Amino acid sequence: MATEKIYKQPSTDMLVEGVRSGDRAMIGRAITLIESRSRKHQEKAHELLDRLLPFSGHAHRVGISGVPGVGKSTFIESLGLMLVEKGQRVAVLAVDPSSGRTGGSILGDKTRMEQLSSHDQAFIRPSPSSGVLGGVARATRETIVILEAAGYDTVLVETVGTGQSETMVSDMVDFFLVLMLPGAGDELQGIKKGILELADMIAVNKADVFEKKLKQAMREYKSALHIMTDASPNWHPPVMPVSGLTGQGLDDLWSKIELHRRLMTESGEWDERRTNQRLTWLKSQIADRLLDDFYHSETIAAALSETQNKVVAGHTTVSRAVADLMKLYHQ
Amino acid sequence: MATEKIYKQPSTDMLVEGVRSGDRAMIGRAITLIESRSRKHQEKAHELLDRLLPFSGHAHRVGISGVPGVGKSTFIESLGLMLVEKGQRVAVLAVDPSSGRTGGSILGDKTRMEQLSSHDQAFIRPSPSSGVLGGVARATRETIVILEAAGYDTVLVETVGTGQSETMVSDMVDFFLVLMLPGAGDELQGIKKGILELADMIAVNKADVFEKKLKQAMREYKSALHIMTDASPNWHPPVMPVSGLTGQGLDDLWSKIELHRRLMTESGEWDERRTNQRLTWLKSQIADRLLDDFYHSETIAAALSETQNKVVAGHTTVSRAVADLMKLYHQ
Numbered sequence: 001m002a003t004e005k006i007y008k009q010p011s012t013d014m015l016v017e018g019v020r021s022g023d024r025a026m027i028g029r030a031i032t033l034i035e036s037r038s039r040k041h042q043e044k045a046h047e048l049l050d051r052l053l054p055f056s057g058h059a060h061r062v063g064i065s066g067v068p069g070v071g072k073s074t075f076i077e078s079l080g081l082m083l084v085e086k087g088q089r090v091a092v093l094a095v096d097p098s099s100g101r102t103g104g105s106i107l108g109d110k111t112r113m114e115q116l117s118s119h120d121q122a123f124i125r126p127s128p129s130s131g132v133l134g135g136v137a138r139a140t141r142e143t144i145v146i147l148e149a150a151g152y153d154t155v156l157v158e159t160v161g162t163g164q165s166e167t168m169v170s171d172m173v174d175f176f177l178v179l180m181l182p183g184a185g186d187e188l189q190g191i192k193k194g195i196l197e198l199a200d201m202i203a204v205n206k207a208d209v210f211e212k213k214l215k216q217a218m219r220e221y222k223s224a225l226h227i228m229t230d231a232s233p234n235w236h237p238p239v240m241p242v243s244g245l246t247g248q249g250l251d252d253l254w255s256k257i258e259l260h261r262r263l264m265t266e267s268g269e270w271d272e273r274r275t276n277q278r279l280t281w282l283k284s285q286i287a288d289r290l291l292d293d294f295y296h297s298e299t300i301a302a303a304l305s306e307t308q309n310k311v312v313a314g315h316t317t318v319s320r321a322v323a324d325l326m327k328l329y330h331q
Numbered sequence: 332m333a334t335e336k337i338y339k340q341p342s343t344d345m346l347v348e349g350v351r352s353g354d355r356a357m358i359g360r361a362i363t364l365i366e367s368r369s370r371k372h373q374e375k376a377h378e379l380l381d382r383l384l385p386f387s388g389h390a391h392r393v394g395i396s397g398v399p400g401v402g403k404s405t406f407i408e409s410l411g412l413m414l415v416e417k418g419q420r421v422a423v424l425a426v427d428p429s430s431g432r433t434g435g436s437i438l439g440d441k442t443r444m445e446q447l448s449s450h451d452q453a454f455i456r457p458s459p460s461s462g463v464l465g466g467v468a469r470a471t472r473e474t475i476v477i478l479e480a481a482g483y484d485t486v487l488v489e490t491v492g493t494g495q496s497e498t499m500v501s502d503m504v505d506f507f508l509v510l511m512l513p514g515a516g517d518e519l520q521g522i523k524k525g526i527l528e529l530a531d532m533i534a535v536n537k538a539d540v541f542e543k544k545l546k547q548a549m550r551e552y553k554s555a556l557h558i559m560t561d562a563s564p565n566w567h568p569p570v571m572p573v574s575g576l577t578g579q580g581l582d583d584l585w586s587k588i589e590l591h592r593r594l595m596t597e598s599g600e601w602d603e604r605r606t607n608q609r610l611t612w613l614k615s616q617i618a619d620r621l622l623d624d625f626y627h628s629e630t631i632a633a634a635l636s637e638t639q640n641k642v643v644a645g646h647t648t649v650s651r652a653v654a655d656l657m658k659l660y661h662q
Contacts, residue, residue, distance in 0.1 A: 326620060
């Protein structure tokens, strides 16, 4: 879908109307427009988003993370189908900064989530292809605006459990779910740095397959979460067994996620989290832009590697190096 | 010491010579100079550091973190005295970004580390008073250069176990030690986010007092470290019992830290870590400077809060807001 070209660009009016009426082709085109990095498209994208913004904000945004092999696709397909059967409209996005090309390594495979993707109450979109983390983040957040304006009730944001993309996704969702495998000893190792602290819940997947190991794994995850400080006084991240394959535990899992929404809404933390996310996003986009301008300026690009060599070799202090680079930049 | 004024400024030559000969008064003045944020002092500070830089790099830099009440001062005093007795020259620095004034909340109390501070082979310096994290980081790193040029063998960098200062300190030391208390259940909670991932070792302090709880605590910390990915293939962070008060375990602890140095040196990770630290530091100082210039520009300072309000209220997208701010900034 992300490979479609904007041959004849529909007008902004047409896009707004198409998105609002839930026209899947128009939703796809709107997303392609905001994903575009061409200057020409950017102004139009801003206009589109400004007009859709008032209709956004109503979806339940859930991030789902887990290392390759944990069974994310199967889990998301089962969860998505369950929600669709409950009468919801469900969108699935992927965030995979490593994907070098359109429709990269996750959600790129057309055979994945076959049932869900053919369901007319579901919308699935692969990761935008921008190689830059900040670019992927921007496109994903803006895609959420479009999908919410199109009336989707739940937006599931899938990400691979490696690297900075977790922090990024947890910063744009209401609930961050980490999928883990039951396994002991060495298999438990390899939890990506910091991911436990982002989790609003750990779901131990493939609970049907590894029944024996399940109890021990749940105990270990509970113990790990136990010594962390909870992000909210009203929520301690639970550890739940599920099976994406058999559907076991999915109902309980979703009830918990809904309970979280209710508790956070009642305590005011729901709005607070979203407000903070917006401010953090503004701040990080400003920083991205400033750094981008700096590192892409011709003078800096020409001088940087020599400066780095000097710093590494101990021929100059960092303070001096920064002062010199700044002089060069502002010339 | 940090309150001393540069009434009559010694020349750079005098400072270089004084530092190199280990003159404590001159070392103090050199540090005060690099801590100064006045433009006039900055050029001189750069010159001083450039001349001392070739003599730096030889100390063993060890970060020590732990929440208030864990017994950091007593531990550092005991460790420092032990090292001094082994014939080493030991410097202790503090990093406490919360300290609003010179000689802030940690290491500010003159009665602390009384024995160590009166030892002529030891040098103790409270946290620089800059309210900005980046400023404290810069001053501390540059102070390490001065102390190394002055011939100190070991530099202990103390920091409070809360907030971003841990990441900052772990990024300027060769070894990052986290002090914890033995305690079960609720007492184990409250580990600051991400701190376990920085630890090259967890030392469970007050092992003499809480003997009964010690075993359980060590088991829990080991288990928590077990499920994290090690930063180095050659080092799994150990959990060790110590007592700052009785000195119990300090010898073993230091042997381990020396073992770490040997293993890292042999594998090449020692130099690699320092190279990466320098490049990371360059990058972060560039970012600090760009952000600082941006947020302190008059036009941005005047426009920012209205922009933030608009973003929070959903009246504009972040992309549009950033584009508008950038236009304003580059006018």
